[in-house]
Amino acid sequence: MQINAAGCHYRTLNQQIKDAVKRGEKSIELLNVNGQRYIGDGISGETKIIINGVPGNDLGAFMSGPTIIVNTFAQDGVANTMNDGKIVIKGHAGDVLGYGMRGGKLFVKGDVGYRVGIHMKEYEDKIPVIITGGRAGDFFGEYMAGGILILLNLNNEKPERAVGSYLATGMHGGVIYIRGDIDKYQLGEGVGIVELKEADNIVLNKLISEFCKDLNIDTKSVFNKPFKKLIPVSKRPYEKLYAY
């Protein structure tokens, strides 16, 4: 089914989406979306939502299951505290993506802003994944407690940095893979760079193939550069901070 979002307040639009999800619609296409917030907020199930136009902040917040495809760009707060499901963005996206995300996948073809993937966490089989095709701003993976963050830095032939500073500051869980080089000074406190092992390559191959398939990218062009792996130095970064 289609919903025309032109001139529609977010509350009305989101109610229509929720009603459709409740009715069991398998596919919902939104037309003329223009900055409406909270699309897909708190919905669950297996619906697929295709968004034409630019959705507003907090796209897919608290979402648990559905798939959202954004045909253009997205704004801030995508996948905020998301529990499960998948969001694919075919353009760039803004700041604070995947805050506190604990499951599901977020694929962004282009660049992402500041503080992306902060405080992601994992529990048993719930492992959140964010893959960024382009570059990322400062504080990428800050406070990271679990999950997988992948930064591909594709289509960046200029000698610009793939990622900003304070990378993974306060990281105490999870793993970050970055394609290409990073300078030591970009790393935040408590992060170490290690060599990839065979198990890492299996994970990368699987996730990147899915990413490339969803976003129509040649997989070979991704693997023409080696990856760096970032992990926390300690699961207990602040163990020695206090006097008891």
Added chain:
Amino acid sequence: MLYRTPTYYEFKVERDDTRCIRCQVCVRQCSYSSTFYDAEEDRIFNIDANCVGCHRCDTFCPTDCITIRRVGENFKENANWNAWAIRNLNKQANTGGILLTGMGSDRPHRIYWDHIVVDASQVTNPSIDPLREPMELKTYLGKKPDSIEIENITGARGKGQGASDYKLKTKLAPQLELDIPIMFSAMSYGAINYNVCEALAMAAESMGIYYNTGEGGLHRNLYKYGKNTIVQVASGRFGVHLDYLGVSAGVEIKIGQGAKPGIGGHLPGEKVTEEVSKTRMIPEGSDALSPAPHHDIYSIEDLRQLIYALKEATNYEKPVSVKIAAVHNAAAIASGIVRAGADIVAIDGIRGSTGAAPLMIRDNVGIPAELALAQVDERLRQEGIRNWASVVIAGGIRNSADVVKAIALGADAVYIATPALIAIGCTVCQKCYLGKCAWGIATNDPYLARRQNPEIAAERLSNLLTAWSREIKEMLGGMGLNAIESLRGNRERLRGVGLTDRELKILGLKHAGEGM
């Protein structure tokens, strides 16, 4: 080091050996390894350095042979460099660490409640006896409309004589309904154990009030108390998912806490046991870090975004509260919070309690709850938006008189935590952060947690609230009021004692001795 590292201990455990029957109950009860039995000598000994002064052993000693004495007075008398200062400095010289503490500040901050007195009726406007006449403590928390519309449902021809002929046309915002204007403040599963969480939930249900999960998520076995549960969303977003939001009666965004304004929280890995890890949804044994700010909230506009993200996720069916620590600019911030769409603003003062906080921050950062409350209420009234949200005050409410004063100063309800913990055994030894609580409260050790029986603890909590509600009714009756609503924000019924003109101005009170 050429000399022994100094560990100036705080307590000395004295035993009357002639009374001791070697039952070893003290050995089993002490969780701080301060007491041990020497079989060879058939004697019980103490390691005084380990004693935290929690009084678990002497409470349980059947022959009353133990006395816990504070030591430290034997340092040379000095108003600047007292035992407290010397011990802290040594602890830091030993470890290089930030001083940690638990519970609310023990420093002598001025307690304004003790400088406020309550009015009563004499001759004119007779007082009411709550034992004989109805007395209403019912409180609704949430946004109240600016005006209401009532429609005559009998139609155009209707006579519209009786109340049943009319219906409220205005759609009201969701409300929390409280039988008494008191709630249990946020205490997270992890900081306190499951048994204590369940006791709070059971007491909240039986007393018709709410308890608050804190930011530790909600154990699935406690979902059945959902209609008496406020769930918290804090910067770590631990255990926040659709089921958690869905079972709750209300959602609270935690921005700050009175005991540690401006800083985040660290639940140490030792406290993240299997069950805690399930609820917080993080691996066992890993630190649970709550960042100092919500990194998606840098402004009132951003706060509005999270408030509405939560309202969208809960279909606008639940009130959203925002809790802040009482700081200098609390009144302006509260105004912003209300304008951002919060249904409830909770303000936690400098004497507010905690499971773990840096000592310097707990004792020095923030302002007293009384002053913040008076200013927030005043500001919201001046701006004409007082009805847009309810105000809940926390941080240092010790008894029913404090509740009465808080409500007359402008609060809709109060949050209590320390009185609730004391009701179930806490002796305020301030060692919650060690996770070894001998009273079975601030610990997840199953051996210790078993010391709290949820049914018994819930009964004690209910008794406490029943006693307070009786006292509140007595005080209301004495003022000639028959509903708590008539006292709310009614500062004319309060007077200050021994306060400066400026303090009185901030509190909006007259001095005792000044008439109406």
